[in-house]
Amino acid sequence: MTKKNRLIICGGGIVGITIAREAALSKKFSEIRLLEKDDNLGTHSTTRNSGVIHAGFYYSPESKKAKFCSAGNKLMREYCIKNNIKTKRCGKVVVTRNQKEEEILFELFDRGKKNGCDLEIFKKEKLSEFESLALTYKNFLWSPNTWSISPHELLICLIKECKSLNVNFMTGEKILTAGNDYIKTSKNNKFYFDFLINTCGGYSIEVAKIFGIETNYRLLPFKGLYLKSSQKLKKFKRHIYPVPDMKQPFLGIHTTITSEDYLKLGPTAIPVLSPENYSLFEGLDFSLSKEILLLQLNLLANNEFGFRDLAFREIQYLIKKNILKKASELTSENLETINFKWHSPGIRAQLFNKTTKRLENDFVLINKENTFHVLNSISPAWTCSFINAKEMISIICEKIKT
Numbered sequence: 001m002t003k004k005n006r007l008i009i010c011g012g013g014i015v016g017i018t019i020a021r022e023a024a025l026s027k028k029f030s031e032i033r034l035l036e037k038d039d040n041l042g043t044h045s046t047t048r049n050s051g052v053i054h055a056g057f058y059y060s061p062e063s064k065k066a067k068f069c070s071a072g073n074k075l076m077r078e079y080c081i082k083n084n085i086k087t088k089r090c091g092k093v094v095v096t097r098n099q100k101e102e103e104i105l106f107e108l109f110d111r112g113k114k115n116g117c118d119l120e121i122f123k124k125e126k127l128s129e130f131e132s133l134a135l136t137y138k139n140f141l142w143s144p145n146t147w148s149i150s151p152h153e154l155l156i157c158l159i160k161e162c163k164s165l166n167v168n169f170m171t172g173e174k175i176l177t178a179g180n181d182y183i184k185t186s187k188n189n190k191f192y193f194d195f196l197i198n199t200c201g202g203y204s205i206e207v208a209k210i211f212g213i214e215t216n217y218r219l220l221p222f223k224g225l226y227l228k229s230s231q232k233l234k235k236f237k238r239h240i241y242p243v244p245d246m247k248q249p250f251l252g253i254h255t256t257i258t259s260e261d262y263l264k265l266g267p268t269a270i271p272v273l274s275p276e277n278y279s280l281f282e283g284l285d286f287s288l289s290k291e292i293l294l295l296q297l298n299l300l301a302n303n304e305f306g307f308r309d310l311a312f313r314e315i316q317y318l319i320k321k322n323i324l325k326k327a328s329e330l331t332s333e334n335l336e337t338i339n340f341k342w343h344s345p346g347i348r349a350q351l352f353n354k355t356t357k358r359l360e361n362d363f364v365l366i367n368k369e370n371t372f373h374v375l376n377s378i379s380p381a382w383t384c385s386f387i388n389a390k391e392m393i394s395i396i397c398e399k400i401k402t
């Protein structure tokens with residue numbers, strides 16, 4: 001007898017695991033398998049990020065990011081509280097350095113209101129009531145729901161819950177080929193599915209190709225380096241962010257407080273050659289690096305979307321003192337007096353759109369028959385993971401009904 005509604009999820013990061021949980025809770029699937037190529041779950045951007053539950057005011061109101069982030073923020077905070085995951089309810093201030101940035105600050109406020117965020121804008125004089133160490137030009141934004149948690153702690157909790165719901169986690173299983181209703185993996189296993197969801201992060205676009213999906217996107221990965229204080233610091237009360245360059249999906253070097261009270265500076269956005277290329281040769285994937293290098297050289301030559309300026313600016317952050325200098329624009333605290341160490345970097349699996357010649361700013365979901373492909377799961381996909389999982393499973397449940 002064939003089993004009905006067998007679900008396979010490829011990719012064991014936060015996006016895949018929250019979908020597995022939601023699928024199990026729905027009780028609509030006879031079998032839920034999650035296949036991960038590595039020996040452990042969640043070892044890539046899922047646990048190599050800032051651990052900041054974003055509020056959702058950066059994104060243009062018609063985007064999927066805007067639709068998901070504020071609701072995702074609420075769901076993730078509620079999940080953490082319910083499951084006793086340690087939260088740092090610090091909130092964040094967004095500050096400016098000049099008049100031009102003031103205009104962006106008001107645009108962010110406007111977006112935030114349209115996106116349903118709890119957000120306020122105040123005059124400089126009030127800043128010390130929120131964060132006495134922050135600096136601003138004339139005004140600042142206050143976002144009370146931007147909290148921190150430990151991505152590791154969340155991951156462990158989710159895995160435990162999924163196991164109790166009978167999700168079958170299979171590690172060391174890299175998807176290599178596929179037929180209409182089956183996939184084959186690196187362990188030479190063949191698994192049949194009725195629905196398949198590709199949540200392979202930086203490799204999603206490659207996995208989509210296995211299913212015959214060709215897109216106008218190319219992977220253009222950027223490395224996020226951090227400096228982390230060697231000791232816990234109680235004097236910073238809030239995250240301090242600059243206003244971002246609205247044309248790019250990166251937020252600029254900022255200061256964050258971890259759930260364990262360490263101070264982090266970063267992350268950078270340094271171009272790298274593969275989705276797991278954490279240091280010079282570590283994680284270098286030669287099957288992708290040539291194409292990525294050619295794209296980077298082309299973008300450098302033509303400075304499309306300001307790539308050359310971005311690359312030269314970010315490369316200087318390979319030197320510690322340049323990160324300290326940049327972060328010092330946000331605070332009156334002398335950061336040179338704090339001992340910082342390099343912290344494990346993460347890689348932003350950013351997509352470049354060959355047609356528009358721009359970075360794709362939004363999440364991308366492609367559906368082909370009974371397969372679904374989550375592409376460009378860049379920040380704030382971690383914050384959005386619970387709400388994204390709900391949406392994804394409701395789309396599949398609709399298909400099951402018909």
Ligand SMILES: Cc1cc2nc3c(=O)[nH]c(=O)nc-3n(C[C@H](O)[C@H](O)[C@H](O)COP(=O)(O)OP(=O)(O)OC[C@H]3O[C@@H](n4cnc5c(N)ncnc54)[C@H](O)[C@@H]3O)c2cc1C
Pocket residue numbers: 010011012013014015016035036037038041042043044045046047048049050051052053054173174175176199200201202203204207223224225267345346347348349377378379380381382383384
């Ligand atoms: C530096 C940095 C800081 C960030 N800060 C934040 C933040 O503060 N807040 C926020 O909301 N977001 C943040 N993000 C974004 C967030 O981390 C990502 O959006 C999120 O982790 C994406 O999760 P994922 O599950 O899609 O990807 P991943 O965690 O990369 O998981 C994908 C998984 O798929 C597996 N895989 C790949 N190929 C295959 C295959 N062929 N077969 C089987 N498995 C495969 C991989 O091994 C991996 O485990 C940040 C990202 C970075 C890089």
